[in-house]
Amino acid sequence: RYALFSNHLKNIEENEGGIDEFSKSYKAFGVNQLLDGRIYCKEWAPGAEAVFLTGDFNGWNPFSHPYKKMEYGKWELFIPPGEDGSPPVAHGSKLKVVIRAQSGELLYRISPWARYVVRDEDKVNYDWVHWNPPQSYLHKHPSPKRLKSLRIYESHVGIASPEGKVASYKNFTYNVLPRIKDLGYNCVQLMAIMEHAYYASFGYQVTSFFAASSRYGTPDDLKEMIDVAHSMGITVLLDVVHSHASKNSEDGLNKFDGTDYCFFHSGHKGTHQLWDSRLFDYANWEVLRFLLSNLRMWIEDYRFDGFRFDGVTSMLYHHHGIGTGFSGDYNEYFGLHVDEDALCYLMLANYMIKFLYPECITIAE
Structure with a gap:
């Protein structure tokens, strides 16, 4: 196991310039504003025949902005600024x-790296909204020093209100955080932050991994909420x-590029039978890039102080813990039923977090 981890780390060093650079890929993938006014777009879609960007900016012309095909299933596009220097x-x-899928079908997709998605009341599906405000929220308060003893308050922003509606980040900031502080808690663990189309899943059926749920407000509202928590000396963990x-x-x-193997295992291996969801292929280089960058983004952009990793048993074993008990016998924990690729990902995630952010906390469910 350690040999597999060491080999992955060595390959990242040799091919990506180290785990620091590798985990900053969220700054390149998706749609990102450059300092010179251009926009740089990048996607991983190994099963695609062609890739384009469309939207309000080009009158929804599906073909006017084609991506250039690169190596290893990657695609890129540069969009110049407007004549007046305005963002394109x-x-x-x-x-x-x-x-354009291998079948020839045109698929309209949300970038896996999208930072903000919203759903109009009269629609079923979410829309991808470009988030690039002239002035983003600036954090004012440092993260609390790592605590020797945690008293964790697990919470869900949307149900943190007596009112019969989905509550907001603002409500949590000004009405809930003071109560958590007064009750003597020094840490809050936030559920259902990563965007999820199905609200009743309590955030455990994630659709957009880099987007803070818009049900409760904007990304800046969440940043303010975490900043205020830090001003109270409260550590903030993300239920990832x-x-x-x-x-x-x-x-x-799912089927981002028209195939069932982009990000996930193909066929039966790529489906969780109880959760009716897709299972990541942790052996895939680009999946590792995506997941490690996801952790990095939540720390860097939002200032989360650590993570509670959900569903670790499902990750660690090929049987996903279905119909299996753990009594303490070594044979239940070690053997061919262990998914060593998933285990290696968790080792890489822990290594990256502790290497770059020694004060960060990681918890396994």
Whole structure:
């Protein structure tokens, strides 16, 4: 196991410039504003025949902005600024990646790296909205020093209100955090932050991994909430779901490029029978890039102080813990039923977090 981890780490060093650079891929993939005014777009779609960007910015012309094919299933696109130097894609405008699948079908997809997705009341699916405000929220308070003893308050922003509606980040900031502080808790663990189309899943059927749920407000509202928690000396943990993903394709990762093996195992191995969701292929280089970058983004952009990894048993074993008990016998924990690729990913995740952010906390469910 350690040899597999060491080999992965060595390969990352040799091919990506180290885990620091590798885990910053969220700054390149998706749609990102460059300092010179251009927008750089990058996607991994190994099963695609062609890739385009469409949206409000080009009148929803599906073919006017084609991506250039690169090595290893990657695609890139540069969009120059407007004649007046303005961003070519306006903040708040809607986008879609257009994939020409191997079958010839055109698929309209949300980028796996999308930072903000919203759903209109009259629609079923989410829309990808370009998030690039002129001035993002600036954190004012440092993270608390790592605590010797945690008193964790597990919470869900949407149900943290006596009112019969989905509550907001603002409500949690100004009405709930003071109560948590007064009760003597020094840590809050947030559920259902990563965007999920199915609200009743309590956030465990993630559709957009890099997007903070828009049900409760904007990304800046969440940043403010975490900043205020830090001002109270409260450590903030994210309940991160890297054990599986929603099987939605219109507004999720599933069949992003028209195949069933982009991000996930193909066929039976790629489906969780109880959760009715897709299972990541942790042996895939680009899946490792995606998941490690996801952790990095939540720490860097939102200032989360650590993670509670959901569904670790499902990750560690090929049987996913289904119909299996653990009594303490070594044979239940070690053997061919262990998914060593998933285990290696968790080792890489822990290594990256502790190497770059020694104060961060990691908890396994």
